[in-house]
Amino acid sequence: MNYPTLFSEGQLGTLRLRNRTLVSSLTRASATEKGLVTDQMRGYYRDFARGGWGAILSEAIYIDEKYSQGYAYQPGLANEEQTESWASLVEGVHSEGGLMIAQLFHGGAVNQGNAWVQGSIAPSAVRPKGEQIGRYRGSGGLFQTPREITPDEISETINAFIEAGRRARAAGFDGIELHGANGYLPDQFLTTYTNLRTDEYGGSLQNRFRFHVKTLAALREALPGFLVGVRISQTKVNDLDYVWPGGEQDASAIFPALEAAGADYIHVAAHLGVTPVFGTEHSLSGLAKKYTSLPVIANGKLHEPEVAEQALRQGQGDFCSIGKGALADPAWPLKVQVGESPTPFGVDMISPYATLDNYYSWTSANLGHR
Numbered sequence: 090m091n092y093p094t095l096f097s098e099g100q101l102g103t104l105r106l107r108n109r110t111l112v113s114s115l116t117r118a119s120a121t122e123k124g125l126v127t128d129q130m131r132g133y134y135r136d137f138a139r140g141g142w143g144a145i146l147s148e149a150i151y152i153d154e155k156y157s158q159g160y161a162y163q164p165g166l167a168n169e170e171q172t173e174s175w176a177s178l179v180e181g182v183h184s185e186g187g188l189m190i191a192q193l194f195h196g197g198a199v200n201q202g203n204a205w206v207q208g209s210i211a212p213s214a215v216r217p218k219g220e221q222i223g224r225y226r227g228s229g230g231l232f233q234t235p236r237e238i239t240p241d242e243i244s245e246t247i248n249a250f251i252e253a254g255r256r257a258r259a260a261g262f263d264g265i266e267l268h269g270a271n272g273y274l275p276d277q278f279l280t281t282y283t284n285l286r287t288d289e290y291g292g293s294l295q296n297r298f299r300f301h302v303k304t305l306a307a308l309r310e311a312l313p314g315f316l317v318g319v320r321i322s323q324t325k326v327n328d329l330d331y332v333w334p335g336g337e338q339d340a341s342a343i344f345p346a347l348e349a350a351g352a353d354y355i356h357v358a359a360h361l362g363v364t365p366v367f368g369t370e371h372s373l374s375g376l377a378k379k380y381t382s383l384p385v386i387a388n389g390k391l392h393e394p395e396v397a398e399q400a401l402r403q404g405q406g407d408f409c410s411i412g413k414g415a416l417a418d419p420a421w422p423l424k425v426q427v428g429e430s431p432t433p434f435g436v437d438m439i440s441p442y443a444t445l446d447n448y449y450s451w452t453s454a455n456l457g458h459r
Contacts, residue, residue: 092394095398100384102316103315111146114148118161118163140421141420142421144187150175151166152166152193156200158200159195160202160225167249190264191262198277210274212290213283216233217272222327224439250308258312271320274300275301279298301319301346301350305317306351318352321357322358324360329360344380348381361390386408
C-alpha cells in the first residue's frame with residue numbers, strides 16, 4: 090500500500106475512520122443569504138464522500154441568529170430550517186459511505202457579513218488587525234470595532250453553542266467540532282491583545298482560556314456519547330504572526346485543559362504546518378500529543394502525501410486534515426492510494442472569491458467537467 094500509516098484505520102472518539110485523512114474545514118460562503126444549504130453544497134460534500142476520505146469536517150457553521158455569523162452567505166445551524174437543510178446534505182454523505190463532523194463557529198469581532206444583526210461582539214472593544222478578507226466577499230476595508238461582550242451574553246453564547254450542537258446531532262452529523270482557533274471568538278478570549286478584560290475571563294492564561302473550557306465542558310455534558318472535538322491554533326485569519334506568549338509553558342497548560350474539559354480529540358491548525366515551535370523539537374500538534382492522551386489531528390501544508398505520512402510516523406499527530414489538496418481534488422485519497430497524482434491546487438480556484446461558483450467555473454474551464 091502507498092503511505093500505509095496515512096491509509097490505516099483509526100479511532101477518533103466514537104468514530105472508526107477508514108483512514109487517517111480528513112477534509113479540513115474550508116470556508117466557501119456559498120449558502121443562501123439566510124444560511125441554508127444549497128443543492129450545489131450537497132453535491133460538493135457528496136464528492137468528498139465518494140473520494141475516500143476518513144471523515145469530512147464541514148465548513149464553519151454559525152450558531153445563532155445574533156452575532157455569530159462572520160461571513161455573508163455562510164451556512165448556519167441556528168434554526169430548524171437550517172438544520173433540515175443540513176440533514177439532506179449529511180444523508181447524501183452517509184449514502185456514499187462518508188462520515189461528517191459539524192464545525193461550530195462564532196466569528197466575534199471578525200465579522201464582515203451578518204444577515205441577522207448590526208455590529209459585532211468580542212471579549213474587548215478591539216478592532217481586528219488587518220482588512221476584511223476579499224476572497225470571502227469582504228469589502229477590503231477595515232473590520233468594524235466590536236463592543237465588549239457582557240457576562241450575560243457570554244452565558245447566552247455558550248448556550249447557543251449547546252443548541253447548535255443538538256441541532257447538528259438532529260441533522261445526522263457524526264460529531265461536532267468547537268472552532269476555538271484562527272482568530273474567531275474563543276481565540277479572541279485567548280489572545281492577549283484582543284482580550285483586555287479584568288474579570289474572570291481576562292488577565293491570566295487560565296482566565297483567558299476559560300471560554301474554551303466552559304464551552305467545551307458544556308457541550309460534553311449536553312451531548313453524552315456524541316463526538317465532541319475542538320480546533321485550536323496560534324495564528325489567525327487576520328494575523329499569521331501571533332504566537333502564544335508563554336511558549337511551551339502555555340501549550341503544557343492549554344492542551345491538558347482541553348482534555349480535562351471533555352474533548353474527544355484536538356485539531357491543531359498551524360499556518361506553517363508541522364514545523365517545530367518554541368525552540369523545541371515538536372510542532373504544535375506534536376505538543377498536543379506530548380501533553381495529552383487524546384487523538385490529535387495535525388493540519389497545515391499536509392497536501393503532499395509524503396509529508397503527511399512522515400508527520401504521522403514522527404508522532405506529530407494521529408490524523409491529518411488537508412485543506413488545499415481537498416479543495417483542488419475531492420478524490421485526493423483515492424488517487425494517492427493508487428499512485429495517481431491529484432489535481433494540484435491553484436490560487437485561481439479561490440480567486441477572486443472562495444465560492445463554489447468560482448470553483449466550478451474553474452474546473453469547467455480547466456478540467457472540462459463540473
